[in-house]
Amino acid sequence: MIKCETLKMISIIVPVYNTEAFVKECIESILNQTYQEFELILVDDGSKDKSFAICQEMARKDKRIKIFHQENLGVTAARKKGVENAQGEFICFVDSDDIMADYALEFLISKMTSDIDIVISEANVNESMAHEIYVDKLLRNLLSHTLWGKLYRKELFAKSEALNFRREINIGEDFLGNVCLGLAANHVACLTGKIYHYQKNPNSAMTTFQYSPEYDRIFRAEMEKVLGDEIFKYMGGWCKFQFSILESMIIGKAKFSYDESWIQTLIHNNMQYNPVSIKEWMLMKCRIPLLCRYILLWGYKTKNILTGINFNCIC
Numbered sequence: 001m002i003k004c005e006t007l008k009m010i011s012i013i014v015p016v017y018n019t020e021a022f023v024k025e026c027i028e029s030i031l032n033q034t035y036q037e038f039e040l041i042l043v044d045d046g047s048k049d050k051s052f053a054i055c056q057e058m059a060r061k062d063k064r065i066k067i068f069h070q071e072n073l074g075v076t077a078a079r080k081k082g083v084e085n086a087q088g089e090f091i092c093f094v095d096s097d098d099i100m101a102d103y104a105l106e107f108l109i110s111k112m113t114s115d116i117d118i119v120i121s122e123a124n125v126n127e128s129m130a131h132e133i134y135v136d137k138l139l140r141n142l143l144s145h146t147l148w149g150k151l152y153r154k155e156l157f158a159k160s161e162a163l164n165f166r167r168e169i170n171i172g173e174d175f176l177g178n179v180c181l182g183l184a185a186n187h188v189a190c191l192t193g194k195i196y197h198y199q200k201n202p203n204s205a206m207t208t209f210q211y212s213p214e215y216d217r218i219f220r221a222e223m224e225k226v227l228g229d230e231i232f233k234y235m236g237g238w239c240k241f242q243f244s245i246l247e248s249m250i251i252g253k254a255k256f257s258y259d260e261s262w263i264q265t266l267i268h269n270n271m272q273y274n275p276v277s278i279k280e281w282m283l284m285k286c287r288i289p290l291l292c293r294y295i296l297l298w299g300y301k302t303k304n305i306l307t308g309i310n311f312n313c314i315c
Helices: 023-031 051-061 075-084 104-109 131-139 173-184 213-251 261-273 278-286 289-302
Strands: 010-016 038-045 065-070 090-093 116-120 127-130 150-153 187-190
Touching: 010 023, 010 051, 010 075, 010 104, 023 038, 023 051, 038 051, 038 075, 051 065, 065 075, 075 173, 090 104, 104 150, 116 173, 127 131, 131 173, 131 187, 131 213, 173 213, 213 261, 213 278, 213 289, 261 278, 278 289
Parallel strands: 010 038, 010 090, 038 065, 116 187
Antiparallel strands: 090 150, 116 150, 127 187
16 A cells, blocks of 8 residues: 555546446446545536436535536536546546546556656556657557546646547547647656456447548647647657558548648658558558558458568668
8 A cells, every 4th residue: 555645636537428327336436446545526518317416426425526517518528627626636537437446546646756747557568758759659559548547647737738629529539638648748657557447338439439531630630730849759650640540531431532742741751750561551552542441451350460560661
């Protein structure tokens, strides 16, 4: 256990929307933490089921629970309201249809030293890294993009635009938020331990999301805005991120032309800044979206080697 003189307040923020089948178990998992120096902020985002009533019932039993209610503005706005009302030195997000291991907070806070601003779990390495490396790894899809399963120093939110995205960004907002927070951070501690239990909810935004050909373009533009002038520092990671957008557009049957300026720039820059994977080489050389889509889908279904091997191929 952590010694009493080192205890720091954590604000746990749970955005709640139509999760009556899950939210009680979620709250109970938080109240049962081995690290008890926390406040629990529940932000009901205009739920139409019994979620808000369940939150009220739980709050009557535990004074550490604070409840806020707003019209349906989306998960990012709910999180923002939670941060604005947080009293803790650190912020931890939990989705209302998930649960935390009882040692989760203790595990995270134990690694939060004076030079660390973010602690993440379920990484593929146990190490601390400068924020530049963290952001690059996020862009390269080498670390988790979720806001849950992590601990953030609260001051990062005042120093960044992490929760100020437009309403239509309803998938990938965690990715954008983590890049924002990473840019504002000093060092990040990465841990391989598992502390969070994601539960599949058939009504979640991820499950019900309807792909729009324009959405990937909007998301790419928003990430470009987040990186701002720093984008030149992360050109390798930025190229990898854009290739994931291009791949998503192909799989999602978006109508586009390889003559679009950003794709032409991507192909040129990626060969300068990164070794080219077989998959990327195929996307650059084929230039027939329909054929690329069939090849990609074949690769996914067969777990083909196309999705994993990298080699230097400046062709």
